[in-house]
Amino acid sequence: xxxxxxxxxxxxxxxxxxxxxxxxxxxxxxxxxxxxxxxxxxxxxxxxxxxxxxxxxxxxxxxxxxxxxxxxxxxxxxxxxxxxxxxxxxxxxxxxxxxxxxxxxxxxxxxxxxxxxxxxxxxxxxxxxxxxxxxxxxxxxxxxxxxxxxxxxxxxxxxxxxxxxxxxxxxxxxxxxxxxxxxxxxxxxxxxxxxxxxxxxxxxxxxxxx
Numbered sequence: 001x002x003x004x005x006x007x008x009x010x011x012x013x014x015x016x017x018x019x020x021x022x023x024x025x026x027x028x029x030x031x032x033x034x035x036x037x038x039x040x041x042x043x044x045x046x047x048x049x050x051x052x053x054x055x056x057x058x059x060x061x062x063x064x065x066x067x068x069x070x071x072x073x074x075x076x077x078x079x080x081x082x083x084x085x086x087x088x089x090x091x092x093x094x095x096x097x098x099x100x101x102x103x104x105x106x107x108x109x110x111x112x113x114x115x116x117x118x119x120x121x122x123x124x125x126x127x128x129x130x131x132x133x134x135x136x137x138x139x140x141x142x143x144x145x146x147x148x149x150x151x152x153x154x155x156x157x158x159x160x161x162x163x164x165x166x167x168x169x170x171x172x173x174x175x176x177x178x179x180x181x182x183x184x185x186x187x188x189x190x191x192x193x194x195x196x197x198x199x200x201x202x203x204x205x206x207x208x209x210x
Contacts, residue, residue, distance in 0.1 A: 021058070022058050026068060026069060029066075029068075030108060035107065038062075038112070040065075041055050041062055041065050044065060062134075073105035073108045080094060082094065087149045094142060099170075100190075103189075106175055119131070139170050147162060154204065158207070162204040166197055166200055169200075170197070175189065
């Protein structure tokens, strides 16, 4: 899930008609993705009643457009911070802050996931061509930030392994598994995700002390 976590989706230096047009494109794309569609730049341009030439000046590819909508959906998650020095508390705080927002934009993130999977399939088939890849990776920086107090106490490979394990239960994928497959509601989904996250952090710390 690029741009830095601190970088705003819309450049604050943009003003006037350009900023309004870009905002219109983002709002239109968000509306379509919240309806379960993974739109092309041309489809967003048509829905927003903006010329294709103008649309492509702001978003030169579908990947760029979807990335901007995803960052818009993530919103305050991208600048999340914790004042706690306890890694378990920091991870729990991150989940508390992020998962409700991810669920609120569940359709958007699932549409982005669909694009990622579709591009993977076309790449495997050799039909992706020169289309820019949609990259995901915000969770890497977020989880490493949450685990920062452990960076000097865990060996680098174990620190990375813990962040990698947590990434399996942080993001829209956990909603796919726990809500769509298991049929859990929001409260139950959050409870399982928090329990699993806490167990992973405690296990990593315990392993490092043996």
